[in-house]
Amino acid sequence: MVRIAGETLHVHFLGTAGALPSPQRNPSCVLIRRGSDTLLFDCGEGAQQQMMRARTGFTVDAIFVTHWHADHFLGIFGLVETLAFMGRTDPLPIYGPPWVSEFVDLVQKISGHTRGYSVTGHVLEHGSVVPFNGYTVRAFATFHGIPGLGYVLEEDERPGWFNRERAIALGVQPGPLFGRLQRGEVVRIVIDGVETEVQPADVLGEPRPGRKIVYTGDTRPIQHLPDAAGMVRGADLLIHDATFDDQESDRAREVLHSTAGEAGEAAAASNARMLALMHISSRYTSTVNHIRDAKRQYEGDVILPADLAVLEIPYRS
Numbered sequence: 001m002v003r004i005a006g007e008t009l010h011v012h013f014l015g016t017a018g019a020l021p022s023p024q025r026n027p028s029c030v031l032i033r034r035g036s037d038t039l040l041f042d043c044g045e046g047a048q049q050q051m052m053r054a055r056t057g058f059t060v061d062a063i064f065v066t067h068w069h070a071d072h073f074l075g076i077f078g079l080v081e082t083l084a085f086m087g088r089t090d091p092l093p094i095y096g097p098p099w100v101s102e103f104v105d106l107v108q109k110i111s112g113h114t115r116g117y118s119v120t121g122h123v124l125e126h127g128s129v130v131p132f133n134g135y136t137v138r139a140f141a142t143f144h145g146i147p148g149l150g151y152v153l154e155e156d157e158r159p160g161w162f163n164r165e166r167a168i169a170l171g172v173q174p175g176p177l178f179g180r181l182q183r184g185e186v187v188r189i190v191i192d193g194v195e196t197e198v199q200p201a202d203v204l205g206e207p208r209p210g211r212k213i214v215y216t217g218d219t220r221p222i223q224h225l226p227d228a229a230g231m232v233r234g235a236d237l238l239i240h241d242a243t244f245d246d247q248e249s250d251r252a253r254e255v256l257h258s259t260a261g262e263a264g265e266a267a268a269a270s271n272a273r274m275l276a277l278m279h280i281s282s283r284y285t286s287t288v289n290h291i292r293d294a295k296r297q298y299e300g301d302v303i304l305p306a307d308l309a310v311l312e313i314p315y316r317s
Contacts, residue, residue: 015029029075066148138154159208242279268300
């Protein structure tokens with residue numbers, strides 16, 4: 001049976017700073033809310049305060065960590081305590097590259113009390129898939145000097161356009177049967193005393209793609225990661241490391257980050273529909289050069305979100 005898509009998809013940029021926070025930017029944390037699901041991608045220091053400021057609530061279904069540098073996970077310690085104080089009972093899965101199990105053990109040990117819920121660690125590797133209701137999160141290997149992962153949130157295909165006139169011509173009356181056909185069910189109708197079947201394929205066009213978000217975490221530009229090329233292609237939103245502007249390209253190569261121009265190249269190479277620049281070094285008081293450098297390489301929409309910015313991802317059609 002085909003699930004009818006219609007869920008909202010919002011991206012909350014809770015933390016957009018580089019390794020060091022600034023008065024304007026917190027360490028890395030991206031909250032994605034798809035329908036009633038809430039996923040955190042990285043959880044830097046101060047993430048739970050940012051959640052309060054953004055009024056997202058604390059209903060977190062899973063946390064995905066890109067790599068084990070402190071600016072990407074220190075916020076988890078406080079968050080799990082807040083969830084305990086709020087009476088959480090559902091397990092909290094934390095996904096990430098190797099060492100996630102050891103990290104979860106550490107989270108458990110530092111608490112001076114017994115929580116009413118469990119925190120579980122799940123090791124992912126390149127190509128690992130975590131299924132959710134109506135979408136998946138897929139991991140791909142990044143290049144940052146230590147084991148690291150980026151993540152692709154991709155919705156299931158949507159049904160094709162429903163041809164109302166065709167359905168009526170086949171004898172299907174408007175009403176509940178239309179909905180059943182759109183959900184992928186075969187319906188049986190009686191015409192002139194003869195029972196006949198109408199297949200979804202008789203009245204639906206070709207399936208349409210769902211929405212897709214790619215989050216790289218810290219990495220050298222993903223266009224240089226051939227194993228990830230197929231996974232990241234065609235994103236509605238590419239959130240890419242852009243720690244430096246292009247004037248600091250040597251520094252970016254040295255510390256295995258990306259420049260804004262390289263992020264623009266990645267967006268162009270992967271045919272992304274929109275590019276968000278992320279993980280901005282605290283050395284910058286202005287990000288004008290970042291936007292300029294990215295737009296030199298990429299003709300699509302480029303944004304450099306401030307902390308607490310929220311973006312709704314629409315369907316393509």
